[in-house]
Structure formats: structure tokens, C-alpha cells
Amino acid sequence: MRKYFxxxxxxxxxxxxxxxxxxxxxxxxxxxxxxxxxxYALISAVNILRASNGLxxxxxxxxxxxxxxxxxxxxxxxxxxxxYGPGGSTLGERLLAAGYPLAGDLxxxxxxxxxxxxxxxxxxxxxxxxAWMGDSVHQIALLSTGLSDIGAGVTYSGGxxxxxxxxxxxxxxxxxQAYTPSSSNSGGQISGTPVxxxxxxxxxxxxxxxxxxxxxxxxxxxxALWQIAIAYKVKIDDIKTLNSLSSDVIFPGQKLLIMNxxxxxxVSPTAGPTLDLSTFTPLPTLEVVTQTVTATGIPTARPSAxxxxxxxxxxxxxxxxxxxxxxxxxxxxxxxxxx
Numbered sequence: 203m204r205k206y207f208x209x210x211x212x213x214x215x216x217x218x219x220x221x222x223x224x225x226x227x228x229x230x231x232x233x234x235x236x237x238x239x240x241x242y243a244l245i246s247a248v249n250i251l252r253a254s255n256g257l258x259x260x261x262x263x264x265x266x267x268x269x270x271x272x273x274x275x276x277x278x279x280x281x282x283x284x285x286y287g288p289g290g291s292t293l294g295e296r297l298l299a300a301g302y303p304l305a306g307d308l309x310x311x312x313x314x315x316x317x318x319x320x321x322x323x324x325x326x327x328x329x330x331x332x333a334w335m336g337d338s339v340h341q342i343a344l345l346s347t348g349l350s351d352i353g354a355g356v357t358y359s360g361g362x363x364x365x366x367x368x369x370x371x372x373x374x375x376x377x378x379q380a381y382t383p384s385s386s387n388s389g390g391q392i393s394g395t396p397v398x399x400x401x402x403x404x405x406x407x408x409x410x411x412x413x414x415x416x417x418x419x420x421x422x423x424x425x426a427l428w429q430i431a432i433a434y435k436v437k438i439d440d441i442k443t444l445n446s447l448s449s450d451v452i453f454p455g456q457k458l459l460i461m462n463x464x465x466x467x468x469v470s471p472t473a474g475p476t477l478d479l480s481t482f483t484p485l486p487t488l489e490v491v492t493q494t495v496t497a498t499g500i501p502t503a504r505p506s507a508x509x510x511x512x513x514x515x516x517x518x519x520x521x522x523x524x525x526x527x528x529x530x531x532x533x534x535x536x537x538x539x540x541x
Contacts, residue, residue: 242354245352245354255345260349260351263302265302266351269355271353277318278359279428280428280438283319285316288429292311297314298378302372305373305379314368320364325365331344352369353368
């Protein structure tokens with residue numbers, strides 16, 4: 203009976219001690235999805251594949267990171283994957299425009315390769331790389347021995363994910379080659395001068411809804427339809443449908459209907475009659491005297507620093523040891539009592 207009482211006491215004390223155990227010690231940390239599906243996770247998946255094939259890892263390049271992310275954003279804006287960028291631009295043209303020192307024959311696009319893919323939001327970077335390995339064309343960017351730099355881009359939109367990798371070889375000097383791009387074709391104009399895709403594109407400032415809940419955008423010089431779609435987080439086809447556009451050509455000063463949010467802008471209230479204060483006699487000014495009390499010798503209360511979770515195990519260990527000691531003491535006292 204005494205042994206039973208002893209073990210019951212130990213169980214109760216241990217249960218009491220475990221009740222003080224910080225939950226954070228045993229609870230699994232939530233996975234960081236932003237890190238799992240980041241551009242750098244995509245680069246890591248590519249380099250793991252290269253290592254398994256005995257190839258050196260690619261070097262992450264900031265310019266290629268920017269061009270790949272811009273292409274991913276563009277694909278999200280049109281709701282489809284595309285090897286071509288805004289205005290039909292090629293990979294080589296985009297790299298040169300971004301300032302990358304591209305090696306090779308620039309008239310042939312230089313030494314560069316790009317992979318793009320569109321999938322559901324559950325597609326991981328590893329799954330994208332596996333999909334690219336399904337054909338020899340996409341294997342060029344993954345397993346090339348003539349490329350050394352890489353950039354990656356990831357964009358989520360409408361339940362889909364868009365992955366892009368830009369791989370290239372820089373010049374030996376690290377400087378851009380002299381190159382004059384060919385003039386773009388500006389045929390098919392109706393009136394005015396269409397916005398050129400080669401111009402510097404200013405930021406598209408998002409407009410607020412009008413009194414009817416409609417959101418309009420006035421096209422500025424240098425803006426493109428794809429960039430406006432990204433700014434408002436809508437698709438190019440939606441803008442074209444709302445404005446009955448048959449092409450992506452837009453003009454400075456053109457008013458585009460972007461969406462209807464159904465929330466009109468509040469109407470400013472009508473100004474009421476002005477109060478005549480010419481005959482108003484102000485009340486005498488009251489002087490309010492305040493007494494400043496200086497707290498001397500009163501310590502400033504400071505919040506106690508929270509106990510870090512890494513110390514929780516030490517605290518619980520002490521509690522458990524104390525519980526076991528108490529249980530032993532109870533057992534010893536029980537033996538000393540006569541039956």
C-alpha cells in the first residue's frame with residue numbers, strides 16, 4: 203500500500219512539473235514557406251542537381267536575379283508562361299538592357315539560357331527543376347558547362363506559381379561589349395505615338411476609385427500595358443477586355459479602365475453657412491495652475507525580461523528533480539511509520 207501511495211505521489215509531482223514546461227520547447231516550428239519557395243531555394247535546387255552530375259555550382263548574380271524576377275512578374279501579369287518578355291524582348295536583350303556583361307556573339311543572343319514554367323501554387327522549386335529535366339532543351343540551362351552565373355525569380359498570382367531561371371556567361375573583363383540593338387518595329391499605329399518598350403518605364407502610380415467605384419489609369423509617356431497590369435495586380439487580358447483593346451499598344455494620355463471595386467470615393471460634405479462672430483463676446487480666459495510633482499527616490503518600474511525558451515529545460519529539470527526528491531522523502535517517511 204505504501205509503495206502504491208509512493209508511486210502515485212511521484213506521478214502527480216512529475217505531472218505537476220511537466221505542466222510548467224514551455225510549449226515552445228516541444229512544439230515544432232512552423233515552416234517558413236517564403237524561404238521554401240524563394241528564388242534562392244530554386245537556385246539551390248539547380249545547384250544540387252548540378253552537384254549530383256559532377257558539375258560546379260552556379261554563382262548567384264544580382265543582375266540576373268533582377269531580370270529573372272521581372273520575367274516572372276511579367277508572366278504573372280499575362281497569366282501564362284513565356285520565353286519572351288515585354289514587347290517581345292529576348293533574354294539577351296533583357297540582360298544587356300539590365301547591364302549584364304554578356305559574353306559571346308550578341309547578335310545571336312550571347313551565351314545565355316533561360317527556363318520558365320507555370321504551375322499550381324503547390325509546385326515546389328524541386329518539382330520545377332524535375333519538370334525541366336524532362337526534355338533536352340531545358341537541360342541546357344541546368345547542366346551547361348559553358349555558363350557560370352544564375353538568377354531566379356518566383357511569383358504567385360491567381361493560384362499559380364511562375365518560376366524563372368536566367369543563366370549566362372559574363373565577359374572575361376566583366377564589362378559589357380559594345381553593341382547597338384536593332385530598331386524596333388513600330389508599325390500598326392492608328393494615331394499618335396505608341397509607348398515604346400525600349401524607353402525607360404516610369405512607375406505606374408495606382409489610382410483610387412472614383413465616385414462610381416471605377417478605377418482608371420491615365421497612361422504616362424514610357425509606360426507599358428504589362429507594367430500597368432503588375433502595378434494594379436490584374437491581368438493584361440482583363441484590361442484589354444474592359445477597354446476593347448485588340449493589341450498591347452497604348453498611348454500617352456490614354457484613359458484605361460482597370461477595374462470596378464464597387465466602393466465609391468466618399469463625397470465631400472457641402473459647406474454649411476458661415477457663423478458670424480462679429481458680435482460674439484469671448485469668455486474670460488481661465489488660468490489653470492498645475493503643480494509639478496517630482497518623484498524622488500522612486501525606482502522606475504522596468505518590465506522583467508521574459509524567460510527564454512532555451513532556459514525552460516533547465517527550469518523543468520530542476521522541478522522534476524525536486525519532485526523526485528520529495529517522492530523519495532515521502533517513501534522514506536512511510537517506511538519509518540509502524541504498521
